[in-house]
Amino acid sequence: MDNGVRFALLDTKKALDLCDVYNDLLPLKGKIRKAYNRLKNTSKTGDLLRYLEKFESEKHRDADEFQVFHKYNLVTFEEMGPIIRREFSDEILNISKISELILGKSYNNYEIINTFQCSEQGGMRRSHKTNTLVIVSDHTKPLYDDRWDEEGVLHYTGMGKSGAMDIDFAQNRTVKESGVNSTEMHLFEVFDSSTNTKYVYRGIIELYAQPYQDNQIGEDGNLRKAWIFPLLPRHRFTVNSIRLKKIGDEKDKTAARMSDEVINKYAKSRSNQPPSKRIARTVIVxxxxxxxxxxxxxxxxxxxxCDEDAPFKVKEKIPYLEVHHIIQLADDGPDTIYNAVALCPNCHRKVHYALETQDRVKMLRKLDKYLNNDNDKENKESFIKLFALGEN
Ligand SMILES: [Zn+2]
Ligand SMILES: [Zn+2]
Structure with a gap:
């Protein structure tokens, strides 16, 4: 982190702490926390200055907040810019550059904002300052998803939440005219929804074919015509298959929670478009x-x-059972005899799709019994640690 950013961060931290001490600062706490989070995720002084620019207009200075800040000897964001330009002049050219982004690497939202100087949210974010359009393909959205085809083309749904979509509305038009307006489009993909969302950078993406219309259900629950933009990333890439499987599992769960009425509506609205297909990288364990x-x-x-006999025998003599790892190998569980049990096919499906605590406990007890029979002290200790079992 540059010294200029560190200076601003310390001052903002002080303001944040004082919010809990003085009542007149308390109403500003949300705003200050937001600024603090942004500074924490900023590393270059040049990025900070670009952010501070918007505070430097005169109209900000009349705000009551300004007076409150002065009362407690805090530097306002309006005053911060000039101080940093003066004190940290050797750092002001440090800015995040689009050309320095690395394909396939994850970035957080602040890094995207700092680099592209775009807005903080939305799937399509235009930046006039960098003449770019950031496109976010978020796979965690439960009800529909952007479709990919085997040519590697992303069929991206345009802007507009409900009602018929207008191809000339906001960024839809930017994409439609991207061939002539020279706005560079950059793609990011989101695979998991967490508090600090990670955006995987996919590089420049271009309009590949004519936009077309398709039926989709809008946020109001009504069927409407949406505009779909076929976009082709300039650089080819493959996605980890485990990542894709996890997204699919999450969507299945969301669908299972929907009411009959909603399922009916969505199922019947599905268009004749082919299903989404992606080229994936398979990791074989x-x-x-x-x-x-x-x-x-x-x-x-x-x-x-379940302690029942295996349901059938292979070649009339070997009982058919399936080996299940309690902490799965995909989740980095160890491939050892004290992390694995032999299950009948029914129980095996059950523990994958409807594991109950009592089943887990039963399997762990069984392993514990095997361990005691083997009188294996060393493995018993690692077993207790692996499953975080307390002393009993
Ligand atoms: Zn069983
Ligand atoms: Zn299994």
């Missing part, structure tokens, strides 16, 4: 065949969860 075989033999023909 090699399970240890020795562990797998040991766990099956240990179960001695019975399911480690």
């Amino acid at each position: 090699n399970r240890d065949p020795i562990v797998k075989e040991f766990v099956k033999r240990r179960a001695n023909g019975r399911c480690d969860l």
